[in-house]
Amino acid sequence: MKVESHSCEVLQHDWVNARYKYLRLRCPAPLARATVAGQFFQLACPHGETEQPFLRRPMSVYGIGPQDERIEFLYHVKGVGTRALERLRPGGTLEMFGPLGRGFRFSPQWQRILLVARGVGLATMAPLVPLAARAGVGITALLSARAPSDLMQEEFLRGAPAQVHAVYDSDGSSAVDRVEALLRDVLLRQRFDMVYTCGSNRLLFLMQKMQMRGEAALEQQMACAMGVCLSCVRLFNEGGEKVFRRVCCEGPVFPIATVSGEVQFG
Amino acid sequence: MADLRVNIGTLILKNPVMPASGCFAYEYEQALDLSRLGALVTKSVTPKSRIGNPVPRVCETPAGMLNSIGLPSHGQRYFLEEIAPHYSAVSAPLVASVSADTAEEFGMACEVFSAPGIAAIEANISCPNLEADGRAFAMSATDTHAALHAMKKRTRLPIWAKLTPNVTDIAEIARAAEDAGADALVVANTFLAMAIDPETRKPRLGNVMGGLSGPAVRPLIVRMVFQCHRAVKIPVIGCGGIVTAEDAVEHLLAGATAVQVGTASFLDPAAMVRIIEGLEAYCGRHGVARIAELIGAVSIDPGITDRWLRLAQQSG
Numbered sequence: 118m119k120v121e122s123h124s125c126e127v128l129q130h131d132w133v134n135a136r137y138k139y140l141r142l143r144c145p146a147p148l149a150r151a152t153v154a155g156q157f158f159q160l161a162c163p164h165g166e167t168e169q170p171f172l173r174r175p176m177s178v179y180g181i182g183p184q185d186e187r188i189e190f191l192y193h194v195k196g197v198g199t200r201a202l203e204r205l206r207p208g209g210t211l212e213m214f215g216p217l218g219r220g221f222r223f224s225p226q227w228q229r230i231l232l233v234a235r236g237v238g239l240a241t242m243a244p245l246v247p248l249a250a251r252a253g254v255g256i257t258a259l260l261s262a263r264a265p266s267d268l269m270q271e272e273f274l275r276g277a278p279a280q281v282h283a284v285y286d287s288d289g290s291s292a293v294d295r296v297e298a299l300l301r302d303v304l305l306r307q308r309f310d311m312v313y314t315c316g317s318n319r320l321l322f323l324m325q326k327m328q329m330r331g332e333a334a335l336e337q338q339m340a341c342a343m344g345v346c347l348s349c350v351r352l353f354n355e356g357g358e359k360v361f362r363r364v365c366c367e368g369p370v371f372p373i374a375t376v377s378g379e380v381q382f383g
Numbered sequence: 384m385a386d387l388r389v390n391i392g393t394l395i396l397k398n399p400v401m402p403a404s405g406c407f408a409y410e411y412e413q414a415l416d417l418s419r420l421g422a423l424v425t426k427s428v429t430p431k432s433r434i435g436n437p438v439p440r441v442c443e444t445p446a447g448m449l450n451s452i453g454l455p456s457h458g459q460r461y462f463l464e465e466i467a468p469h470y471s472a473v474s475a476p477l478v479a480s481v482s483a484d485t486a487e488e489f490g491m492a493c494e495v496f497s498a499p500g501i502a503a504i505e506a507n508i509s510c511p512n513l514e515a516d517g518r519a520f521a522m523s524a525t526d527t528h529a530a531l532h533a534m535k536k537r538t539r540l541p542i543w544a545k546l547t548p549n550v551t552d553i554a555e556i557a558r559a560a561e562d563a564g565a566d567a568l569v570v571a572n573t574f575l576a577m578a579i580d581p582e583t584r585k586p587r588l589g590n591v592m593g594g595l596s597g598p599a600v601r602p603l604i605v606r607m608v609f610q611c612h613r614a615v616k617i618p619v620i621g622c623g624g625i626v627t628a629e630d631a632v633e634h635l636l637a638g639a640t641a642v643q644v645g646t647a648s649f650l651d652p653a654a655m656v657r658i659i660e661g662l663e664a665y666c667g668r669h670g671v672a673r674i675a676e677l678i679g680a681v682s683i684d685p686g687i688t689d690r691w692l693r694l695a696q697q698s699g
């Protein structure tokens with residue numbers, strides 16, 4: 118079966134800063150070989166005394182391999198589910214199913230790619246970094262975060278060579294007009310075969326306005342994560358028509374140009 | 384090995400486990416062998432296309448979830464041309480769920496679905512009746528009767544009436560459906576519910592209200608299965624909160640002939656196969672030769688209240 122539940126062993130589970138946590142698992146199956154950049158898993162957050170998260174939580178794979186049964190996640194400890202997840206200790210067990218969704222397009226023939234990430238959105242695009250580095254594809258990254266302590270540049274690149282532009286809320290450099298100027302400058306000086314973004318609707322719509330062609334990984338509240346329950350829809354413009362697509366199985370990666378409207382939670 | 388076959392009227396199912404409407408689509412073939420299921424039940428299809436409700440369409444609650452998907456649908460033609468063919472190679476019978484705005488529209492929908500490849504129609508009469516101010520058909524015995532009557536006139540296929548639990552006396556609705564010729568009852572749809580985020584003061588669903596499902600509802604639904612089984616002769620299909628084989632057995636003992644699994648598949652897409660295997664193991668463990676023996680076999684001591692009262696008098 119392509120999608121299965123797996124009982125995974127927690128190998129490592131550490132804070133990378135005050136808000137984000139890194140999780141490394143040993144899976145009972147060679148999932149690394151079956152998973153591509155941009156795909157995600159549905160994680161069963163453990164039940165504790167105060168938190169009983171009922172639904173699974175979608176998390177992008179942050180790292181795949183190098184061993185066949187190793188999968189990594191990088192996540193923001195945010196609400197009920199991730200707070201419960203955070204309490205798992207090495208040696209503990211995490212149930213999850215996947216891999217799910219359609220990942221990013223990538224070709225080793227390309228010369229250079231641009232990655233535009235906001236916050237933990239970098240986790241979703243991180244598996245592209247070693248792919249590009251191994252193929253000798255140049256990497257330019259624009260990373261946006263609240264403050265330098267939240268940037269996670271090392272966690273993103275993990276030693277791969279890249280040209281990095283970091284912008285922050287704390288010094289105002291992440292404001293949309295300033296990012297626009299920065300992007301224009303980057304685009305003048307470099308040519309990209311592919312552009313990717315994740316983590317911010319504002320950045321996504323800026324890139325759309327600038328007619329940058331590429332792919333965006335989206336999020337939406339979901340339940341089944343396999344295209345069955347129809348809860349995770351977002352609106353897209355396709356050939357002049359407005360259509361709903363399911364983020365879980367028709368995405369989470371979509372062409373930047375087609376994303377329509379902005380969806381807010383609750 | 385126990386005989387897991389059950390009959391829903393003329394339809395013989397190889398086991399009593401099938402998906403609940405709206406909680407299944409062919410995408411699950413990536414996670415389980417669809418031919419192992421007792422039947423396949425589709426998402427409710429409406430005669431006209433509909434876009435569905437605003438997001439968020441789901442949220443979690445203690446031991447369950449709310450949904451307000453709102454029946455997005457591409458219509459019945461699309462279903463017959465694009466969806467049904469996906470199941471042609473699957474040995475389990477296909478049950479098409481329909482929803483409609485009026486009794487007459489339900490009737491017409493059944494005519495359209497009287498097509499090769501469809502083994503039965505599940506009528507989602509838990510949806511709003513536009514001729515009754517949006518009150519669900521199955522909230523009224525009269526409207527239930529009218530809808531079933533309109534459907535039975537237009538098709539020879541078996542009709543399963545899916546009831547709403549949002550009623551005072553479900554047995555009365557069950558009898559109305561049976562009187563109008565329903566071939567089976569599905570008990571039941573979701574409980575109308577609401578959740579509010581105290582931090583933002585906003586409803587957790589885009590549609591404000593939605594339906595509660597999952598383990599939280601199981602005891603309520605088991606009680607309704609029990610009441611319906613006592614009230615009618617047609618088969619009752621239990622649907623609510625089933626996660627394990629033991630949960631399915633509980634429904635059977637209460638009077639269900641078969642069961643539907645909804646929310647549990649969202650937690651484990653292979654849940655239905657796990658439940659079928661668990662039923663085999665249960666039958667083995669309890670020396671049950673035919674699973675049909677379990678239907679309505681809850682062991683209730685009819686004299687207990689009398690003996691209890693006598694005991695109280697003696698010791699008083």
Ligand SMILES: Cc1cc2nc3c(=O)[nH]c(=O)nc-3n(C[C@H](O)[C@H](O)[C@H](O)COP(=O)(O)OP(=O)(O)OC[C@H]3O[C@@H](n4cnc5c(N)ncnc54)[C@H](O)[C@@H]3O)c2cc1C
Pocket residue numbers: 157170172173174175176177178179191192193194195196197198199200237240241335336337338339369442443
């Ligand atoms: C395909 C996909 C990949 C993701 N990858 C990552 C990742 O790599 N790292 C990471 O930190 N986060 C990621 N997210 C977001 C992550 O799923 C949410 O932050 C998480 O579900 C929050 O759960 P909670 O219980 O802690 O928060 P709460 O706010 O308490 O969650 C309440 C409910 O809302 C849902 N929810 C809340 N925020 C989101 C969101 N942004 N997207 C979807 N559902 C949400 C939860 O799943 C839960 O059902 C991803 C989301 C999707 C859809």
Ligand SMILES: Cc1cc2nc3c(=O)[nH]c(=O)nc-3n(C[C@H](O)[C@H](O)[C@H](O)COP(=O)(O)O)c2cc1C
Pocket residue numbers: 340346403404405406426427450452454480507545571572573595596597598600622623624625643644645646647
């Ligand atoms: C996301 C979702 C969508 C549903 N859609 C439908 C539907 O289209 N038609 C219908 O009759 N019931 C629908 N239901 C109700 C289920 O079929 C079932 O009656 C209910 O969820 C209770 O079963 P459960 O506790 O096993 O989930 C839906 C339920 C959920 C959770």
